[in-house]
Amino acid sequence: MASDEQATLLLELVRGLTAEVHPHAVRRTVTLDSHFDDLGIGSLELAELLRRAQDAFGVALPPHLLANAETPRDLLQAVRRSHAPAGEGRSTVTPLATTVAGSSAPATASTLLDALDWHLGATPQRIHIRILDESGHPDDITYEALHREAAAVAAGLLDRDVMPGDTVAIMLPTSRAYFVTFAGVVLAGAVPVPIYPPARPSQLADHLRRHTGILANAGATLLVTVPEAVSLGRLLRSNLASLRDVVVPAALMGSATGGALPRPRSDDLALVQYTSGSTGQPKGVALTHDNLLANIRAMGQATAVSAADTFVSWLPLYHDMGLIGAWLGCLYFAVPLVAMAPQVFLTRPSRWLWAIHENRGTISAGPNFAYELCLSKIDDAEIVGLDLSSWRLAFNGAEPVSPATIERFTGRFAPYGLRHNTITPVYGLAESAVGLAFPPLGRGPLIDSVERDTFVRTGRADPADADDRDALRFVACGQPLPGHEIRVVDATGNELGDRHEGRIEFRGPSATAGYFHNPDATRSLFHDDWLDTGDLGYIADADVYVTGRVKDVIIRAGRNLHPTELEEAVGNLTGIRRGCVAVFSSPDPSGGAERLVVMAETRGSDDKTAAALRSEIMATTVDLLGVAPDDVVLAPPRTVPKTSSGKIRRAASREIYERGNIGARPRALWWELARVRLRGTVPSMRRARRAAAALAFAAYAWVVYVVLAALVLLQLPLVPRLRWRWSIACRTVRLLARLTGTSVSVHGLDQLPQGPAIVVANHPSWLDGLALATVVPPSFRFVAGEVLEHERLIGFVLERLGAVFVERYEREHGVADSDKVVALVREGRSLVVFPEGHLARAPGLRPFHMGAFVAAAQSGVPIVPVAIRGTREMLRPEHHFPRRGSVAIAVGEPIQPLGTDWTAAVGLQCAARDVILRLSGEPDVE
The missing domain is CATH 3.40.1130.10 (Glycerol-3-phosphate (1)-acyltransferase)
Structure with a gap:
């Protein structure tokens, strides 16, 4: 195809997508240099555009375009550089070894390093991690290679005066460098702090603000990142007194330092895991080696994990589910891990399923939206010949589990070998390392129907009649992991009986001792020796049913209203951006009761369309909750803030609403960067003053x-x-x-x-x-x-x-x-x-x-x-x-x-x- 024809076809795809997602908006001229942001094409729309471009041009586009492409010209250049057929991302790979002689778990290990050393001695050449690149080609890492390369990183850290107990921030994508750097930080006796890599340039300002707070709280001495983010890291450094250097992984591996490395103790800090911030500012969960190994062993016992399994994951490595649940769990149990970048999954979800097929994956995991994405974005033609019969555990967690998603996913992929009992809803949180409740092995999903009116008025989860079409449905997330306890309490801390909604609390060997450098948040976390999850739920027949977040509950006319169901329903309305709806309460300026607000992103711009959408949202709210919203806000795209894992940040949405910032255009990137530099002036001057004082003292x-x-x-x-x-x-x-x-x-x-x-x-x-x-x-x-x-x-x-x-x-x-x-x-x-x-x-x-x-x-x-x-x-x-x-x-x-x-x-x-x-x-x- 000629270059001009490619450009014309691509522009037709862009125009078609824009007209489809906001049919009532004023038509804008689309050129190769039009910015996707100006065209109203956000991350979800861009992912869809990439999928359409791959099909139209017969190429496999690199998933990093999802984060980097700003204009159709960027996309066109990628199309011209790509020649491989898009297909399903399949490639011929050597089968992974899934059996080892003798025990495959180091039962006596007291730290992560003990576990790595055990496997290093037992099976050094066994493949530990297989990283699939954008084309599906594997890069295998053995236990011996991981240890050798991590030791080089550890030596480089020690050369840069990183001391045991120092925190080192890791801002890297899923790659060999990430695994090696994380292990190297632990080998050096330091504490890794995973943070998510830079987002698109249009989101850079929020990225800077959030990471500055995380790095300051962590007291990070070093930031390890990709070359493209070094300048970003230097901007962060100017605002942080503790941050001494910003380096790329390769710079750490040239050290000649050798010799013995520090050995952590079991009660030493192993990781600071920052929460997603869906209910406020991120908090650093401090986890020791004891915490991590206790959680990994308990999850392994609950799921009968062994070296015969294979874990396939696209989950981000800066979140507990991907880092601890997938990688570190595999490290301990000698389970081969097949890893791919999240962008690979988001741009073509079928690659996840094909990776399970090709590697005979037995375990995989994802939040509910991942299963929804497979339902909405995978065509039957993409999965001809797919075999999912090896898949025995499909964990669904990290966000509310939808009964409808479970039923539809099972029905859609049953013809491809997926068993009903493979779907495994689970419950966990960073404060418990990752896992807290798992269902009995092989039981399959269990859905509870409760009477809506009784539940919202009294919090009692009475079973509904089989023909009750207005019933609320909740998914059982399992029973406490071995050695852990869960209880449900009322507002005064008294434990409630079965089928009574209250605050979920837990205790056990996986429980964190608190939030890093945050005593106030730590005090609010503990109620005696029980930890408050911040979630609401009830227990029935020993199973935990999670009903929502405490901070998100809206009390209206004596009824407890949970926003999740309404957000999903409003998101399904035509003209509303799915997954971009926030429901929250806001104080009445006149001093009355709190107001119920629905904020929904839409592409529509004319008054008639907006009025029709407001009427639909009002009707949907009344149908579901029995009350009308006090305010319906139709907001432009990218108004509703989300966490790095895609959860709605309702508290931040409420703040935007109350400040009247809805629809405010973001400041130009150069202005935000200038503000960051300006804010870093005073800390830089302080740093220079301290350096001068230190030099003067040394001379004296x-x-x-x-x-x-x-x-x-x-x-x-x-x-x-x-x-x-x-x-x-x-x-x-x-x-x-x-x-x-x-x-x-x-x-x-x-x-x-x-x-x-x-x-x-x-x-x-x-x-x-x-x-x-x-x-x-x-x-x-x-x-x-x-x-x-x-x-x-x-x-x-x-x-x-x-x-x-x-x-x-x-x-x-x-x-x-x-x-x-x-x-x-x-x-x-x-x-x-x-x-x-x-x-x-x-x-x-x-x-x-x-x-x-x-x-x-x-x-x-x-x-x-x-x-x-x-x-x-x-x-x-x-x-x-x-x-x-x-x-x-x-x-x-x-x-x-x-x-x-x-x-x-x-x-x-x-x-x-x-x-x-x-x-x-x-x-x-x-």
Whole structure:
């Protein structure tokens, strides 16, 4: 087809779509450079346009056009670059291995890293993830490849001074880079914070505002994103004090840093999952490794998941269902994960079903709208030969489950092998990691019909007669996962009986300890030891039925009205944009009762059409709720705000309504970017001021150190007695601390024995020796590596201060030096030893050398564990930039040897290391 013919055909498609979605609007001239926003083509319309273009031109268009295309010309260029047939996205792929010998789940794992290590040892070459690209071609990742590439990312993070416990934001699409980066953050001991990638440029302003709040709350030190978003990230950085750098994944993988990495503990933070914000501002749910593994194991038990399964997912990896339910669950149970980008599914939903067919998928999941999209956007011609007989669990959750959708989806795809009991409605929330209630395995969906009038007036869910056409229908979302509990309570917190609507609360091992850096929201989350889900529902025969959100309920004339049913019904009216309706209550300006408002997006523009639509909406509202709305607002497209997962943000809709901002055109992109830059001016100035202050302090500290060190060096050769020299050095160190404003606090100093002992301490910085010199008695002598003896200045100072030098590398010499240490202790000397032996840039407590513990066992003296905190933050190894800080030294109880042999020495080492690990707060990298 000639280029001119392609352009003409494409413009006909655009004009046809515009006329179809808003037939009563004034006709606009459509050119190749017309903006889709100006033509009233939003994301749903653009997805439909992409599908039509693929069929018309016989090509497979890249799904990223859904986010990037702004004009028909962008679409035309993509058409000219694409030559593959659109088809169903099918390709020939190697079957996935779905069985492994022996157990496929690491039952003893206490962290995500333990689970990864278990599979790395058991089946390193087993395919863990298969990523399908826009054409359906696979990119396979084995457990070994994931660990290798993630370790490179972890090294890059440590090179950028990312410390254990730091939060790292990940703003990446579904890709190999996402999986590797997330695992790399965990390997580095940091905490991943997934956030959704940039939306279309026309939505950039809202994207910036929402992400600034998330990154500020998370205190993210680093943002990892795609190259195209680096400039966006720098705009965000100018508004955030904590954000030090914005990088792409490739920049993290060039590090040469190696060695041991921190090992998180089971109660360490593993993830901060930000809620979708459907009822307000997003909140960061803090989840530990214990929380995640408890939820994953409970879901696995409820669904009988095994390595024989295959999970197919298009779900976004920045949401709990896609991240935890799909990927991390698969990681634990050795279930191969077949992943595709959400845009692939949205532009051609049949690709999801074909991916299940080709990979013999047994498990998949999606919110209710995904199943609706398959019903409305898949033609029979697209699925000739489709076989869904392998699909045993089709989870439907994350938003209200529609009984009609379940019935229609089952009926439509039953001829293609879909079984009725495959559809599995579930209930969960981020505050419980992801899952909370699952139905009995193999039961299939259960729909409850209740009397409408009784329910809306009293909250009692009485079963309706079989012929009651006005009945409300709710879907059973299952029973609490093993180890978890669910209850329904009234407004005063009293538990209700079966079939009485109230607030749903839960507790269990998956429950979060609270929202990250948000104590107020955390307090409102807990009622004693129960967590408030914010959902309304009832329990019948042990099943949970979710009826709506607490904040969305509208009380009118003594009736509790739920907006979801009305929003769906209004969205089905001709002329109303489906999925773009918000129903909410708003205070009456005159002081009366709250008003019922229906806000619906429409393309119609003339008065006659608008009047007809308002009448239809009024009639629909009366039919469903028994009351008329106080106000019907017909709004232009993209007025009703949604979360990143597509949920209606009713609170935000109410705010737009009350401010009178309906129909207000968004500001130009350049203006929004200028505002962001302007808002970042003050934080940037503060950042610059802090950097200048830090530089000035570093220069001052070095000057003070050099002057005091010179004074000590002048005195050491002249003072004859070791005790006097030691006293001079200690006084000088205390003076250095005073002049630099460094406080040194000591706890447990009275636990140092009167007789000979060996003090062992962690070694995070060059400052450790100076810090200990201010607190240990003069009778203690430091043990240092022999390599320091040959350093001209350091060796001279240590020798004059009585240090004992030992060889750590040459084995024969090292054994002899160990005997020397034993002899000194038997003579009654007390020693200070850093058993880690050397400094490392990466945080963490490293393996201990045995010398000090062998000496203690053989000489019968106690080991005194000492933990040092704060020195790493003041002067990190390999850095020469001292910072302000404070030092805390904790002295543990002496540990007596239980013998003189090697076993006794090992016991001393393990006991001392456990104490130091606990007192120091350092991660374990043994």
